Amino acid sequence: MNKNLFLSSLFTLFFVTSCSQDDSVENYQTELKKEESSGFFTFSDNANAKSKSSNSNFLTAMKYSYLLQRYDRLHNTNLSGLVNSSNSVKYNSENKQNFIEENKDFYIETRIYSQVLEEENGDQRIIFPKIKDNKVEGLMVGLLSKNKTDLRFFFYDKNTTLYKEFSSLFQNKYNELFNSSLQSRTRNGLCGYGSEVCELGGVIVRPNPGGNPGGGVREGGSDSGGGGCREYQDCDNSHEAEGGGGHNEGVNVGQALVDKPFAFIDVPCDVIKEWLKTANRQVAQAQLNKLNQITRSHSVTTAYGSITHTTVANLQHINNAYSKVVNMDYFPITVNQLPVVNGTRLTPEQFLNQIRKNINSFVDTSYSEFEPYHWYGVDDRKLWNSSNPLGTVIAIDIEGPDNGSVMVTDYASDHWTFSTIFDPKYGVHPVSGHRDFGFTKNANGSYTFYSRGVDRLTSWEGEFAQNNLGGFPFSRADALWKSFQNKISNYVNSHGGTSKVNEPQIERPNWQKVKDVLDGKQPLSTLSNDCK
Structure with missing residues (x-):
């Protein structure tokens, strides 16, 4: 979306703001331009890692995992299998994300991860296994640009030699870790559900393998997605704390965004009840299915070659x-x-x-x-x-x-x-x-x-x-x-x-x-x- 002088997307249901030339709007424009060129707060020096781990790869993996789930919450997607999913999960307040409790469908096991891989152009990536029925059925790549302004999640092409090599490594690690002892600990809430997240361990893969990992990116859809910090509402300005299990943390612009809720004065109860009905409207699956058919595809060139992005309509x-x-x-x-x-x-x-x-x-x-x-x-x-x-x-x-x-x-x-x-x-x-x-x-x-x-x-x-x-x-x-x-x-x-x-x-x-x-x-x- 084009974000210019006044960002006319600020209106109730469908309206536009008109251009204003006062100092406030000029300051606002400055903040928008600063935000558009900023990197992710989560990957910034100002971000405070909540985990007590000294494992740098694990800490980085948790940052990718946090942003993956944050994207799901904001875009109503289910890339992680841990948000908007039928899986049973528990929220970890220290790391601000969900972890698997009982899987009924696929999920991305972000506690098993590759080492952080640096590309020749400075991009950084990390790999997580996609688990279903105790099998690795896919490998998700988190690709962070060199300047930390763009983060994409997509999957390795299963037909490549690279996928077959890496997937076997992740399957071996999964089999090694998810033995009866660990499963017992998990069921008892001792692995990933308290103040700390259980580190399941890393997988060492061949660095700089080259080649195209393949896979398409579906922004707003059900496969993969990502983008700049705006897509995650995680630009490097400042952050507010998130409440337990909340769907959306706050992002401040300096000290400008202050909680200033409007007072709710008395109004007729009949009006209140109708508002609540409107707020609680349910959308039928037929309409959601139609939205999933409204798509636009385009390709971008990365260090791996061309990756196709498909933008898919969805309910907000x-x-x-x-x-x-x-x-x-x-x-x-x-x-x-x-x-x-x-x-x-x-x-x-x-x-x-x-x-x-x-x-x-x-x-x-x-x-x-x-x-x-x-x-x-x-x-x-x-x-x-x-x-x-x-x-x-x-x-x-x-x-x-x-x-x-x-x-x-x-x-x-x-x-x-x-x-x-x-x-x-x-x-x-x-x-x-x-x-x-x-x-x-x-x-x-x-x-x-x-x-x-x-x-x-x-x-x-x-x-x-x-x-x-x-x-x-x-x-x-x-x-x-x-x-x-x-x-x-x-x-x-x-x-x-x-x-x-x-x-x-x-x-x-x-x-x-x-x-x-x-x-x-x-x-x-x-x-x-x-x-x-």
Whole structure:
């Protein structure tokens, strides 16, 4: 993604910030440029190794392992077999990563590792075995660039002599280590689950073997991936500590990123309950499968030769976002009498359908313009304009350098839901979450049409801007959805109906408070006194 002056990807669900020339934005631009050229914090001199081991190869292996799992958490992938997996794992707070407890599927055993191998061009790599059913069924390579600004994970081609040689070495080491004594220790929680990680041991492989290890890289997909420090949110600025088992550590820009959660004032409990439903939307497997079919491949040249990267679309889950605050908004419009079109008064279902199919007529497109996806083998234009748009991918052309895409993940005659996605055309969506559009019928016979969103800023840039640049991006998002209210109301009033814009409900509480309620750890009353 292109990150320029104001990083317009800071908006709630789909909006853009406009260019500002004040000192704050100039400072922000400086920080972005510094971040783009920085290396990984984890591999920096400032990073504090938590392990008490004196084995430098083991300490390096743990850094690769930590970043591999961090990538999984941020991109909702399962490269490691230890995150988003059916395997039973335990979290090690000292090393900030999971370790295997009981395997039901493959996993990368990062406690068995090669020595650190230095390439002629200065790149550094390390090798881990991919284990399934007590067999080495693959070898994962972690390749770190010389300047420590790019980290890729991929697999050796199984058809090469190199793979056959190395895999037998790792299988022998695995067989040697995983005897009954070690398995007993592991079951008793003594190997990798306390304050220290059990060092299973290293494998010495032939250095600088040359040749292409093969294997394709799938960014955002299910095979392999990686990239610069931004992809891991691990750029060498500064770090915050991670809570036990958390999905996302914080990354500060100096002291600029401070935890400043917005207060959650009292709002009607019915509104709270609807927000929680929106936050907890589940996406059907059919939609996830469709995203996995949206791919873009390209090749890069490394010391090994050409490696193919395949970017794969995937859902951006609110749990994997960065910001400590969560946006929860509700923009209602009361329609007392529905509009007349071509001599016929519309039903509420017909009017909502008109809004959906002509959404650009009901928002200020200087903020965002919506277009059905028609790239990379997908053409959703007919689907979007059909009577059931479920599964439609919508690309959003946002003012400025950054854009984003969403998917229709829920649909009925009285509502539809957009969910944020990562996609090959626009990359990371600047927020992660869901937004509902729909109507409800009131007791007096009127209707309330609405847009309701729950989302978090995906990366650290959004929180930096929110805390340091006068309240945008959220203020710009509010302007977008207020334009949605005004355009709907104006349309109704100019087409033989009556309508009025209602005061929006906008709250930005601490995400953890909301998540505790979603997880059943706290009652609704912790969010609002109106919830008894």
